[in-house]
Amino acid sequence: MKQYLYIMSNKKNWPLWEIFVRSKNGLEHRHFGSLHAADAEMALENARDVYTRRNEGVSIWVVESKNITASNPENNGEMFEPAHDKVYRHPTFYDLPDEVKHM
Amino acid sequence: MKNENLYNYILGIADNSLILGQRMGELCGHGPSLETDIACTNISLDLFGQVRSYFQYASKIAGDNRSEDDIAMLRKEREYKNVLLVEQPNTDFAYTMARQFLFDVYHLAFLSELQKSTDLTLSAIANKCIKEVSYHERFSSDWVKRLGDGTEESKAKMQDAINYLWTYTDELFHQTEADKIMVSEGAGVDVTKLKEAYYKNVGDLLEVATLEIPESKYFQKGGKEGIHTEHLGYLLSDLQYMQRTYPNMEW
Numbered sequence: 001m002k003q004y005l006y007i008m009s010n011k012k013n014w015p016l017w018e019i020f021v022r023s024k025n026g027l028e029h030r031h032f033g034s035l036h037a038a039d040a041e042m043a044l045e046n047a048r049d050v051y052t053r054r055n056e057g058v059s060i061w062v063v064e065s066k067n068i069t070a071s072n073p074e075n076n077g078e079m080f081e082p083a084h085d086k087v088y089r090h091p092t093f094y095d096l097p098d099e100v101k102h103m
Numbered sequence: 104m105k106n107e108n109l110y111n112y113i114l115g116i117a118d119n120s121l122i123l124g125q126r127m128g129e130l131c132g133h134g135p136s137l138e139t140d141i142a143c144t145n146i147s148l149d150l151f152g153q154v155r156s157y158f159q160y161a162s163k164i165a166g167d168n169r170s171e172d173d174i175a176m177l178r179k180e181r182e183y184k185n186v187l188l189v190e191q192p193n194t195d196f197a198y199t200m201a202r203q204f205l206f207d208v209y210h211l212a213f214l215s216e217l218q219k220s221t222d223l224t225l226s227a228i229a230n231k232c233i234k235e236v237s238y239h240e241r242f243s244s245d246w247v248k249r250l251g252d253g254t255e256e257s258k259a260k261m262q263d264a265i266n267y268l269w270t271y272t273d274e275l276f277h278q279t280e281a282d283k284i285m286v287s288e289g290a291g292v293d294v295t296k297l298k299e300a301y302y303k304n305v306g307d308l309l310e311v312a313t314l315e316i317p318e319s320k321y322f323q324k325g326g327k328e329g330i331h332t333e334h335l336g337y338l339l340s341d342l343q344y345m346q347r348t349y350p351n352m353e354w
Contacts, residue, residue, distance in 0.1 A: 014136075035137075035138050036136065036137075036138060037138065038249070041245065042245070042249075045142065045241075045242060045245065046138035046139075046141075046142065048238075049138065049141045049142040049145050050137075050138055050141050053141075053145055
């Protein structure tokens with residue numbers, strides 16, 4: 001048991017990885033969650049065991065969490081609110097002439 | 104029993120996976136990290152799944168109304184035919200991975216030969232299991248490399264595990280009477296022919312892992328004849344507890 005605790009305490013040094021899984025060919029990879037691993041190879045194996053053991057995937061991407069640059073929620077005002085009142089940016093805002101088919 | 108050799112031969116294969124599966128299952132909730140815990144239990148579940156196919160077949164061959172569960176759970180210690188290697192305890196994570204690795208390399212080579220068996224059920228089971236076992240081998244050899252070529256402490260622990268378990272590797276290549284008859288019929292795998300490639304593959308990986316290949320000339324044996332180390336009895340008392348206490352219980 002001591003030995004397990006030893007490895008466990010070292011696990012704190014394992015970096016965090018974000019896991020993306022593609023469920024079917026033709027679909028995009030989706031974020032499934034995150035886990036700890038010592039390197040990319042171990043992250044792939046861990047992801048395989050943690051996220052795809054019930055036949056969820058055909059492809060896995062792993063990326064170390066620190067390599068993701070995220071937007072700051074504090075800046076949500078300037079980042080996202082200007083888009084709120086611009087409904088004309090949605091294609092559904094425009095009436096299509098009947099002659100245009102298959103849109 | 105009409106085909107006792109086939110029956111004994113199936114048990115010889117199945118018991119290895121059963122006992123190793125039970126050992127890996129012991130780590131459920133006790134693995135070194137959440138991720139490795141799930142990985143070890145996955146391996147355990149793979150092995151139990153394989154074991155079911157073998158015991159269902161054995162039950163059919165026995166033809167005496169014993170179910171797969173009866174055959175798996177209700178034999179006495181001396182009737183288990185697994186190699187001594189797989190019953191060795193989870194002393195620490197290095198032992199667990201070294202044991203897995205030393206078995207996986209054998210298991211993979213064995214199944215790839217069993218696929219060619221003239222017994223269509225055995226070859227179909229081998230065909231189904233081999234992908235799972237390829238992954239086990241990848242997983243365990245990765246850990247042998249990681250710990251061997253890791254820190255001073257992890258290297259010492261992995262070397263210690265390899266040295267201890269090495270004496271149990273030779274038994275993998277011993278032939279029982281049932282083995283010999285099954286080989287002569289084309290249904291069995293001649294394990295003696297797997298030995299050279301096994302030690303070559305294991306040696307190559309130990310070298311990558313910067314570990315020493317043990318030079319032991321003395322090897323343990325007996326498991327295949329039902330003569331086990333002191334560890335198996337304890338393992339069986341765990342494994343068989345429910346069936347012995349509540350006979351015929353079902354989930």
